[in-house]
Amino acid sequence: MAAWGIGGWGWAAPLRVVAFNVLDGLEAANTPSFEDVARNLERIGADVVGLEEIRTFDAANFTALRQRLGYSYSINFISSGFYHSQVLLSRYPIAFKQWVWGDGMVRPIFLVQIDVPNLINDPFVAVVHLKATSNTSSQFNRAVELARLKKALLDQGVGANSNVILMGDFNHVSSADVVFNSDPDGTSGYGLVSDLPYPINAYVSTDGYFPELDIFKIDLRHADGSSSYTWIGNSNYPSSTLDHIMASGPIRNRSPQSEIYDLAKDMAGFAGRPKFGDLPATGSVYSSDHLPVFADLVLRDTGDGFPNDTIAPSLGWNISSQTLIFLNQTASSATSDVRAVDSLDFAPVVTCYPLSPTYTSAGIKKITYMARDRHGNMSTTDRTVTVADWGQGGLTHNLQWPLTMQIPVNGQGTVYAQIYIPGWTETVAKVAPNVRCWIGVNGLNTDPSTWPASAWKEAALNGSQGVVTSADEYVVSLLASDTGVGTFYYASRWQINGGAYGYGGIAATGVGGSWDGATYAAGVLTVGSTFDGWSGGATLNSENLSNYAIGGGTSLTFTDGQASVVGADSETLTLTVIVRTDDNSLTIVGEASTNLTTGWGSEVVSVANTANQSGVPTGCTRRVFSVSRGADKSKFLRLKVTKGGL
Numbered sequence: 001m002a003a004w005g006i007g008g009w010g011w012a013a014p015l016r017v018v019a020f021n022v023l024d025g026l027e028a029a030n031t032p033s034f035e036d037v038a039r040n041l042e043r044i045g046a047d048v049v050g051l052e053e054i055r056t057f058d059a060a061n062f063t064a065l066r067q068r069l070g071y072s073y074s075i076n077f078i079s080s081g082f083y084h085s086q087v088l089l090s091r092y093p094i095a096f097k098q099w100v101w102g103d104g105m106v107r108p109i110f111l112v113q114i115d116v117p118n119l120i121n122d123p124f125v126a127v128v129h130l131k132a133t134s135n136t137s138s139q140f141n142r143a144v145e146l147a148r149l150k151k152a153l154l155d156q157g158v159g160a161n162s163n164v165i166l167m168g169d170f171n172h173v174s175s176a177d178v179v180f181n182s183d184p185d186g187t188s189g190y191g192l193v194s195d196l197p198y199p200i201n202a203y204v205s206t207d208g209y210f211p212e213l214d215i216f217k218i219d220l221r222h223a224d225g226s227s228s229y230t231w232i233g234n235s236n237y238p239s240s241t242l243d244h245i246m247a248s249g250p251i252r253n254r255s256p257q258s259e260i261y262d263l264a265k266d267m268a269g270f271a272g273r274p275k276f277g278d279l280p281a282t283g284s285v286y287s288s289d290h291l292p293v294f295a296d297l298v299l300r301d302t303g304d305g306f307p308n309d310t311i312a313p314s315l316g317w318n319i320s321s322q323t324l325i326f327l328n329q330t331a332s333s334a335t336s337d338v339r340a341v342d343s344l345d346f347a348p349v350v351t352c353y354p355l356s357p358t359y360t361s362a363g364i365k366k367i368t369y370m371a372r373d374r375h376g377n378m379s380t381t382d383r384t385v386t387v388a389d390w391g392q393g394g395l396t397h398n399l400q401w402p403l404t405m406q407i408p409v410n411g412q413g414t415v416y417a418q419i420y421i422p423g424w425t426e427t428v429a430k431v432a433p434n435v436r437c438w439i440g441v442n443g444l445n446t447d448p449s450t451w452p453a454s455a456w457k458e459a460a461l462n463g464s465q466g467v468v469t470s471a472d473e474y475v476v477s478l479l480a481s482d483t484g485v486g487t488f489y490y491a492s493r494w495q496i497n498g499g500a501y502g503y504g505g506i507a508a509t510g511v512g513g514s515w516d517g518a519t520y521a522a523g524v525l526t527v528g529s530t531f532d533g534w535s536g537g538a539t540l541n542s543e544n545l546s547n548y549a550i551g552g553g554t555s556l557t558f559t560d561g562q563a564s565v566v567g568a569d570s571e572t573l574t575l576t577v578i579v580r581t582d583d584n585s586l587t588i589v590g591e592a593s594t595n596l597t598t599g600w601g602s603e604v605v606s607v608a609n610t611a612n613q614s615g616v617p618t619g620c621t622r623r624v625f626s627v628s629r630g631a632d633k634s635k636f637l638r639l640k641v642t643k644g645g646l
Contacts, residue, residue, distance in 0.1 A: 012300035012374035013119045014349055018046035018261075019127065019167035019243060021290035024084075025055040029064035036280075036287025038068050044261055044294050045276035045353035045370070048114060049089040050127030052169050056085055065089075070355030075112060082108065086127040086168065091355060092116050096124075100152045104144035104183070104193035106131045111152050118347075121250075121301045123163035124153065132171045139174045140184050143202035144193055146209045151196070153213065160214040163299050164248040169290065170206050171242055178202040206244055214249035220293050222260045223272030230260055232289050243293045251297050254376065258295035274378045276353035276368040298376040312377035313342040315350075315369060327389040329499025331357040331367065337383055340371035348373045359387040390494075390502035391514050394422040398512025399439075399492045399504040399523055400473065406526040406533055409582045409619050412479045413525070415439045417459060417492035417504055418471040418512065426470045431461065437474035438493040441483060445522055448491040448503045448515055456493055457482075480527045486584045489522035491515055528582030529619050531643065540643070549586050549641040552578035552620040562615070564639075573637045574626040576610065582619030587642040590625030594632050604628070605637070 018041065027033040041049060049069075054062060054076065066074050066089055073094050076087035088094075088110065096113035111126045126149055131141035149166070158164055180200045183192055193200070203209060207216050220241075221228050233239035247256060259273045263286070266272070267279055273296060316339050325331050340348040348371045357367055367383045386393060400416040407413040417437055419425065424432035438456040440448055459474035478490065492504035492515075505520035506512045513520040526533075531540055531548050535556040538544055547553060553561035567574040579588045590605035610622045629635045 012298060013116045014372035014374065014376050014378075015048065015114075015116060015123065015297045015299055016044070016046040016294060017048045017050070017125070017165055017167060017245065017297065018044050018292050018294035019050045019052070019169075019245060020292040021052040021129065021169045021243065021288060022054065023288035023290065024053055026051070026058045026061045026065060028061050029068070033287060034061065034065070038065060039280040040261065040263065040287060040292055041065075041069055042277060042354065043263075043266070043275050043280070044292060045351065045355075045368070046294055047091045047351070048125060048165075050125070050167050051087045051089075052127065052129035053084045054087045056082055062087055068354075070357070072355075075110060084129065086110055086129055088112060088125070088127055090114055091351075095122060096156070098152060100126075100145075100148050102144075102148050102193075102195070104141060104196070105148060106138075106141045107145065109145060109149050109152075111149065111156075113156075116299060119299055119301060121161075121163050121299070123165055123251075123299055124156065124158060125164075126153075126166045126168075128166065128168035128170060130169065130171045132173070134174045136178065136184050139178055139202040140180050140200070142171065143178075143180065143200050143209075144196065146206075147196055147200055150210060150213070153210075158213060160212075160248070161250060162213075162248055163251055164213065164215055164246075165251065165297070166210075166215065166246040167244065167293070169242055170244050172204055172206060173240070173242070174202070174204050177204055177208070206246060210246070215246050216252065218245045218247055218252065218256050218258050218295055220245065220258050220260050220295075222262050223265045223270035227262070227265075228260065230291050230293055232286060232291065234289070243290055245293055245295045247295075247297065251299060254298040254300060256295050256297045257376065258293070261292045261294060274370060274380050276370065276380075277366055277382075296372075296376055296378070298374065300374070309342075309344045309373055309375035309377060311343065312379040313340040313345070313348040313371040313373050315340055315371050315379055315381040317383075325357075325359060325365075325385050325387050326393075326395065326496050326499055327362055327387060328360055329358065329497040331359075331385070335369065337367075338369045338371075338381065340379075342371075342373045345373040345375070362387050362389050362392060390500070394420075396420045396471075397492070397494045397502050397504050397514060398520070399490070399506040399515075400512045401506075401510070402523060403506050403508070403510050404524045404526070405478075405490075406528075406530060407478070407480050409480050409485055409528050412477045414475060414477055415459075415490060415492075415523070416462065416473055416475050417494075418473045419494055420471040421496075425472050431463075431472055432496075434497045435472065436495045439476045439478065439490055440493055441478060441488050441490045441525060442522075443486070443488055445489045447517060448493060448505075448522065449501065451491075459492075478525065483525070483527050485528040485582050486526075488525040488527065490525050491522045528584070529580060530583065545641055545643055549580050549583075549588055549643070550577055550639060552580070552617045554617060560617075568629075571629055572626050573629055573635050574624055575637055575639060576622065576624045577639065578616055578620050578622050579639075580619060581621045583643075585643050589640050590627070591638050591640050592627040593636050594634055596636055600638070600640075602640075 071089040073090040093115040095115040098111045100109040131138045229239035230243035335350045335352045342348045351370045370380045397419040400418045405413045421432045437459040440455040442451045459476035462473040462475040494502040503515040505515035551561035564577040589602045591600040593599040
């Protein structure tokens with residue numbers, strides 16, 4: 001390869017192109033019309049797709065089609081001023097694009113140059129939808145449209161040795177050639193054509209427009225080898241040939257193969273050109289009044305040195321022919337699943353269709369692979385894959401441990417989650433690729449799929465557990481500083497290859513599984529203290545509650561707590577006390593009264609943190625509760641602790 005590049009040698013490349021007039025717009029995804037268009041294009045599996053009669057308000061539908069088919073590059077819509085327009089989809093980058101438009105034209109044409117890998121003489125591709133009807137004005141408009149296309153090609157330096165492909169609906173329905181020496185009547189709405197030289201010739205056949213560029217039609221026929229109509233016809237007009245693929249000499253001289261794709265003939269068993277996947281199981285036979293036309297072309301640079309070849313590449317598997325793919329994820333292996341071997345071409349082109357397989361429904365699916373050598377020989381093979389959703393196909397995922405967790409206000413705790421993927425995680429150090437795990441924390445015990453994005457913290461791989469659990473384990477530390485004091489709920493979230501999320505929970509028995517909100521629910525996180533944890537499970541009574549909430553003792557049998565300090569002067573009565581502040585279930589207030597039996601109230605009691613917090617244990621605060629003595633002959637101040645109404 002390097003030697004050929006240095007010596008100036010070029011390459012050759014196979015290219016499949018298709019043009020399809022979809023009939024007055026592309027409907028929304030999942031509608032019957034959209035599905036019919038998509039299935040036709042999936043069956044053909046072209047590298048470059050040109051569509052006509054796309055409405056300028058179909059942008060969202062076109063995007064859905066591009067994503068459905070897996071094309072990386074596209075171009076669409078000259079402006080909103082046209083009801084119909086053309087669009088283009090491409091596997092390969094678009095190196096140049098131009099909308100061809102000017103006086104005398106009714107419908108714009110777009111011209112692109114496709115950056116085909118390993119090719120110097122990249123092809124120019126134009127998608128056309130010429131003015132319809134057979135009247136004189138329409139024939140003139142068609143002629144001007146093609147004359148402006150020829151001028152655009154010449155402006156780009158196109159010559160007889162260039163690779164050029166023109167395709168689409170040419171609408172050549174006139175009965176005789178016409179020579180226009182001036183603008184005919186009825187065209188003034190499109191302006192006088194002063195920038196093109198007269199005469200302007202209108203031909204019945206497309207072959208009359210580009211002879212100096214050696215661009216002529218490719219013979220198109222149905223798979224039965226005899227039929228050649230591309231427009232189906234109706235009760236007023238018989239079927240006819242309106243759609244064409246034209247190619248320059250360097251392409252036509254390489255024996256291009258082509259087909260007018262008729263689903264009815266495909267279903268009847270006419271093989272035609274190699275195609276991708278199975279026949280559509282449902283849907284109407286015709287999604288449009290036009291049939292798609294496609295061609296297998298061989299693009300070669302001058303003097304590329306490739307020998308003639310009539311033997312198609314052989315295809316072999318790099319991996320198992322049946323692989324588990326999870327719902328809504330891209331098949332990561334794509335064309336790397338197969339290898340192509342060719343005795344005369346060391347680098348055949350392998351195409352997989354769908355181009356980037358992503359499945360939105362579970363079941364048995366098929367991916368078709370086509371290998372093409374640079375002489376255009378083709379071979380295909382199919383890979384059957386089982387597509388499974390979370391919880392299907394042997395996949396398991398969970399919240400592994402712990403069931404509950406308590407951490408202090410300045411502490412942290414560790415949470416673990418595990419995933420098992422058949423064929424990936426069964427042996428030591430065999431870690432499943434492209435797996436991501438998060439642990440989410442939320443204040444409400446709700447469905448984790450509804451938790452906000454800020455709830456999730458990505459976990460790190462903790463190693464393959466191998467033959468012990470046949471799972472990969474992920475771990476994350478939850479910080480009290482991220483949540484604050486209180487009770488929270490945590491669950492795991494999983495993703496494979498950027499696909500749909502799966503959520504993990506844990507059962508009351510401590511066994512993890514797929515979150516369902518019942519058997520497998522979220523774990524419970526307590527940030528701060530709990531009475532049960534502090535007391536060792538003692539009875540919750542007034543005395544124990546008082547010891548828990550007041551004094552800062554570390555346990556029910558504490559000896560490290562601090563007694564309350566009473567203060568009084570001529571104006572104020574105070575209690576300075578350490579109170580527990582890391583348990584949101586506690587309410588601690590100061591109450592005052594003028595006697596010891598009645599009239600207790602907290603409204604007149606002030607509370608503030610003291611400046612001196614030395615010696616105060618974690619989770620507690622030293623506070624001073626104060627009340628003014630005023631003119632009362634007696635004043636009493638007490639603390640009241642409430643937890644759960646006690």
